[in-house]
Amino acid sequence: MSTVVSVRGLRMSYGKREVLRGVDLEVRRGETVALLGPNGAGKTTTIEILEGFRHRAGGEVEVLGEDPSRGGDDWRARIGVVLQDWRDHPRWRVATLIDHVAAHYPDPWDTGELLRALGLGGQAVSKVGQLSGGQRRRLDVALGIVGRPELLFLDEPTTGFDPEARREFHELIANLDTTIMLTTHDLAEAEKLADRIAVLLEGRIAVFGTPDELARAVQAPSLVRWRDGSEQTAQPSELAWKLHQKYGGPVPDLEIRRPTLEESYLNLVERSAA
Numbered sequence: 576m577s578t579v580v581s582v583r584g585l586r587m588s589y590g591k592r593e594v595l596r597g598v599d600l601e602v603r604r605g606e607t608v609a610l611l612g613p614n615g616a617g618k619t620t621t622i623e624i625l626e627g628f629r630h631r632a633g634g635e636v637e638v639l640g641e642d643p644s645r646g647g648d649d650w651r652a653r654i655g656v657v658l659q660d661w662r663d664h665p666r667w668r669v670a671t672l673i674d675h676v677a678a679h680y681p682d683p684w685d686t687g688e689l690l691r692a693l694g695l696g697g698q699a700v701s702k703v704g705q706l707s708g709g710q711r712r713r714l715d716v717a718l719g720i721v722g723r724p725e726l727l728f729l730d731e732p733t734t735g736f737d738p739e740a741r742r743e744f745h746e747l748i749a750n751l752d753t754t755i756m757l758t759t760h761d762l763a764e765a766e767k768l769a770d771r772i773a774v775l776l777e778g779r780i781a782v783f784g785t786p787d788e789l790a791r792a793v794q795a796p797s798l799v800r801w802r803d804g805s806e807q808t809a810q811p812s813e814l815a816w817k818l819h820q821k822y823g824g825p826v827p828d829l830e831i832r833r834p835t836l837e838e839s840y841l842n843l844v845e846r847s848a849a
C-alpha cells in the first residue's frame with residue numbers, strides 16, 4: 576500500500592512556544608486517519624502544514640510525493656481541504672459558488688449531483704449567507720470534495736451538525752473513494768470513520784493505531800461484573816481466573832466490558848496531564 580502522507584520529526588513553534596516537538600505520522604492510500612488531541616494540542620497546525628498553508632520549523636514532510644511548502648497548483652488540485660471555519664462569499668448562491676470552484680479542477684463532481692449527495696439539493700439557489708450552520712458546513716465539505724481529491728483534509732467537519740446531518744455526513748465520508756485525514760473531538764466519529772487514530776499530546780503522537788490497538792496501548796481499565804460484585808481492572812482475565820477459582824467453577828453472570836475509545840482516550844490524556 577503506498578504512502579500518501581509521511582511526516583518525520585515535524586516541529587513547529589509560534590514565537591517561543593513550541594507546539595509540535597517531533598511528530599511522526601504516516602497515512603496510507605485509501606485509509607482514513609483521525610487526529611485526536613485536546614484543545615490547543617496542535618492538530619490544526621499539523622493539518623495546515625500538511626496542506627501547505629503553514630511553514631514548519633523543522634522535520635520532513637511529504638504529501639502525495641511532494642513537500643507541501645513547495646507544492647504547486649497541480650499538487651494542490653489533488654488535495655481537498657475543509658477548514659475549521661470558512662466564512663466568506665455570503666452573497667454567492669450555493670450552486671454558483673460550487674460551479675466556480677469546480678472550474679479549477681480537471682474532473683470535478685457535477686454540482687447538482689454533489690449537492691444532492693450532501694443533502695443540499697434544496698439550497699442550490701440559496702445565498703451562502705442565509706444557510707444554517709449545518710448547511711454551511713455541508714457546503715464547506717462540498718467545496719472540499721468537488722475536485723475529487725486524492726487526499727481530503729477535514730478539520731472538525733461535523734461541528735454544529737444535528738444528529739441526522741451527522742449520520743448522513745458519516746455515510747457520505749465512508750463512501751468516498753479517497754484518503755482522508757480528519758481532526759475531531761467526537762470520539763464516536765473517530766471510531767466510526769477512522770481506520771487508524773493518532774493522538775497528539777505534548778507536541779508528539781502519543782499513540783497511533785486502530786481503536787483496538789489504542790485501547791491495548793493505553794491499558795485503560797476494563798469493567799468486570801459478576802453476580803456478586805464488580806471491579807475495574809487493567810487485567811480482566813486475571814480477575815476472571817481468580818473469581819473462577821473462588822467459585823470453584825464458572826463465575827455466575829460474568830461480564831467483561833472493554834474500555835470504550837473514549838475511556839482509553841481520556842485515560843491517555845489524563846495521564847499525560849498528571
Ligand SMILES: Nc1ncnc2c1ncn2[C@@H]1O[C@H](COP(=O)(O)OP(=O)(O)OP(=O)(O)O)[C@@H](O)[C@H]1O
Nearest residue numbers: 589590594612613614615616617618619620621758
Ligand atoms: N497563528 C498562531 N499564532 C500563535 N499561536 C498560535 C497560532 N495558531 C495556533 N496557535 C497556538 O498553537 C497551539 C496549537 O493550536 P492548534 O489550533 O493547532 O490546536 P488544535 O489542536 O487544533 O486545537 P483545537 O482542538 O482547539 O482546535 C495553541 O496553543 C494555539 O493557541
